[in-house]
Amino acid sequence: MIPAAFDYTVAESADHAIQLLGEYGDEAKLLAGGHSLIPMMKYRLATPTQLIDVGRLDDLSYIRRDNGHIAIGAMTKHAQLETSDVLAADCPMLQHVAALVGDPSVRHRGTLGGTLAHSDPASDLPAAVLALGGTIVAKGPNGQREIASSEFFTGYFESVLAEDEMIVEVKVPAGTAGWNYQKFNRRAQDWAIVGVAVADGGAGISLVNMGSTPIRATAAEEALAGGASIADAAALAAQDTDPPEDLNADGEYRAHLARVLTQRALEAANG
Amino acid sequence: MTATIGSRMLRKEDPKLLTGEGKYIDDIHAPGELWMGMVRSTMGHATIASIDTSEAEQMPGVHSVWTGASLTEAGLCAAPLPCAWPVTEDMVNPAHLPVAVSEAKHVGDIVAVVLADSRYGAADAAEKVIVDYEPLPAVGSLEAAVADEVMAHSDLGSNKAFHWPLIPDPEGTEKAFAEAAHTVSAKFVQQRLIPAPMEPRGCMAIPSPAGGEVTFYSATQVPHILKVMIAATTGIAESKIRVIAPAVGGGFGGKLNVDADAILSCSLANHLGLPVRWTESRTEAAGSSHQGRGQIQHIEAAADADGKITSVKVHLDADMGAYMMLITPGVPLLGSFLYTGVYDIPNLSFTCDGWFTNMTPTDAYRGAGRPEASYAIERIMDMMALEVGITPEEIRARNYIAGGEKFENYDAASTLVFDSGHYRPAHDRALEMAKVADLRAEQARRRDAGEAKQLGIGMCTYVEICGLAPSRALGGLNYGAGGWEHATVRLLPTGKVEVVSGSTPHGQGHETAWSQIIADKMGVDPNDVEVLHSDTAKSPLGLDTYGSRSLAVGGVAIAMAADKVIEKAKLIAAHQFEAAPEDVEFESGSFSVAGTPAKSVHIQELGFAAFAAHDLPDGMEPNLQEQVSFDPPNFAFPFGTHVAVVEIDTGTGGVELIDYVAVDDCGTQVNPLIVEGQVHGGIVQGAAQALFEVANYDEDGNITNPSFMDYLVPSAAEMPSIQLDSTVTPSTSNPLGVKGVGEAGTIGSAAAVINAICDGLSPYGVTDMEMPATPQRVWQAINNSNGGAA
Incomplete structure (x- = not known):
């Protein structure tokens, strides 16, 4: 529970952070809310020698309407999503999911950009952004690029972000059509054992903790689009998944949960 | 009076604790203090082939690195940690040295200790100690221990530590099951639990400048027991050891042991002439002291046609973990007497086998043996x-x-x-x-x-x-101590009351409860009562807090000591009234002569009279101070x-x-x-x-x-x-x-x-x-x- 030694720099801007990332290379980690990174450092599972604090970049903290979608600054905290009037009106699912992350202290430190960059398949918000068909805006030394959320996650705690890139903004489409999020866990503060996010009446279904990344339940989505019943579509929810096994659940049980929770989410979204 | 026995008085302790004024072990520092960083075994069972401390010794801020071998060479920590409850005469009790010398017996067993000038420095250096382990087959479950094919201790021929029977009437058991209309049987698993108090364990030993004396601060439930056990284990004279339990953030049994950290810090501080301290990290806690439960219960019940239970038969396999700690083997026995529960069941047959495994030792955890027994009988009733x-x-x-x-x-x-x-x-x-x-x-x-x-x-x-307990009953179970509790009550010259408690709080609210007992007995305001506790210099006699004993033993001792103070004060009052003591009445704190209530004196006014001793009854000793050691009959x-x-x-x-x-x-x-x-x-x-x-x-x-x-x-x-x-x-x-x-x-x-x-x-x-x-x-x-x- 005591981290290895590290140096710490407060970034003055996103560009400054990117410049520092370029200087330090793979010895550096960006520090946003720190609620995933710091525990990993305390267990010495992560031993970066340089921490670049981007959590104080207030100009990356905003939620605003922008041409049919909602633009959210990467350093916007979960608690801000939870209490946002813009999201309440135009993207209630994201607001709802944000309120289920961890506990109040986590939600007052954790950031949307941080949780996406961390790419934990067990986290709630990445799967919500994926179900919504959101876009991640990343900035690097050569400027900005937009990455579809469906292209973003590549493996356990891995994404397409380059070593010298940081997320600056997340865009999600505005929409209030049938949505639901089912989070199954044992304690309120825990990660989901399995979670299911449904957006747009079932056009977007994504699964939490059912593989090495947040994933879309493509077979279920396609069945539903093809006119299948909710029960029949939900029965396909775990198809082509490779769920992890841990103390809470083996793969078979996780697959069962994915099917049950998908059915419940679809019923609630279309109820 | 505002609060007496039975009042919902707000806790006197809370303003201090809730405003951050409570001084916990981590709030207490001494100049020149050294932090221990424990190098703990990462193997369940292994031979320690070699330990290379050279790199760790070169780390910044490192004072020294100690292994089992170097401690032995310096004549330190050679005695095993104590087990105070050898439940049978032939109980196997492998030596449990504070630092393992040749064989690590569980993940968390200490194999080396770093001393450094900061906690972080100690942790960094501990990581640089290179231990060459040669893995041995490990016993990773109670079932594996009972199978008795792999040995948790390589030098033992069996994992079984003891067999303990409680079969008052074997024929009765046989008859009950032979004649039963209904029988049921079940196997219940009492999984291992981690005590997990809000405040982790920690300690600090401060030697006297001239040497020879140690003041030991510990986040402990048992300062008095620690004092005796540290003396017995380190050889430092009991009279040279002062143990202080500062504010303690919970224990649940997890802070009643005599752990390696206590012996190491006292021994090294005394040896080096420097304060030595340690604070447990949360993950370290899983292997640094003890866990609770760890039993497999085989239970059978016999009943007549109406469901009246006639006998309960239990065999318990109990997981000791790698070593016997202070009361490890006794915990399952504390439950043995409760397998008939609240029921009029005429016959009980109980046996327990204790088994060694290569896991963290077990010991008391909230309820200690009794939740397990209650669970088994209440499940079998359903x-x-x-x-x-x-x-x-x-x-x-x-x-x-x-x-x-x-x-x-x-x-x-x-x-x-x-x-x-x-x-x-x-x-x-x-x-x-x-x-x-x-x-x-x-x-x-x-x-x-x-x-x-x-x-x-x-x-x-x-x-x-x-209410642990009658000392004779504990003696009958071969427990290594008595079950009395000690209290002193003093009426001070100013009329305030000072109570010295032998039982030690770690969150319970002793100061409040004891004040209420005194208020009720002596008719004083509970805020006029000061309770001294948790420091063996202020409270030299006591047996501390575990087994729901504080009130039923220690609180009763307080009440009895108050009664003795009142009795003596009554003699002073009678002397002042020029009346016979038997004519003096005591009510709501005031003495008066029967029949003339207008003439009265409050007990608090007599504190000065007893202190000044200008005019006491002939032959009476000055001061109002009484002590009681209460040993309950049951x-x-x-x-x-x-x-x-x-x-x-x-x-x-x-x-x-x-x-x-x-x-x-x-x-x-x-x-x-x-x-x-x-x-x-x-x-x-x-x-x-x-x-x-x-x-x-x-x-x-x-x-x-x-x-x-x-x-x-x-x-x-x-x-x-x-x-x-x-x-x-x-x-x-x-x-x-x-x-x-x-x-x-x-x-x-x-x-x-x-x-x-x-x-x-x-x-x-x-x-x-x-x-x-x-x-x-x-x-x-x-x-x-x-x-x-x-």
């Missing part, structure tokens, strides 16, 4: 009810001691004498508060409708043994009925505890507010065993969930608003009629919750559920009854 075809309520009613009516001095089959009990009122009240009749109707409706969320209702009527046996209501999501296997009712009887209550707090916390701790907590080990002896991310301590969000009530059946074991309540909630709740789950799943043919009842386990149980269809 199973017998199913077998006989009657309800859980009915089978209990048919079996209660004295038919549920009030009794005193009941001779139990275990050979113990229950002081007092009155089980039916708590039973009736709990069922009424939980609205069990309405719940049964709702349960039937949901079953008929085939709803996804099913209801389960479970009850438990427990009894426990509190234990106290609190009881109560708990009802748990669960909602089971048959789709996911998730179980939610939606209501919980507890009607407890701990005898006379000194402060109902403190009682309720104890019951609340206790219930959650037992429900946590039923639903959430387990220390998981793999077959090599690695703990796989040593952090709070995976070791699931529940929060308020997982608990319903608990409904409480109480009945009062005074104890006959002490003059206050008090029993003890620190462990009661835990002893009642695990069985109530699992009974509720089994009740809810009974339509699926489920008759038992292993703890913790994880969603996957519940889903699998449902799934199996569906013939495997997911």
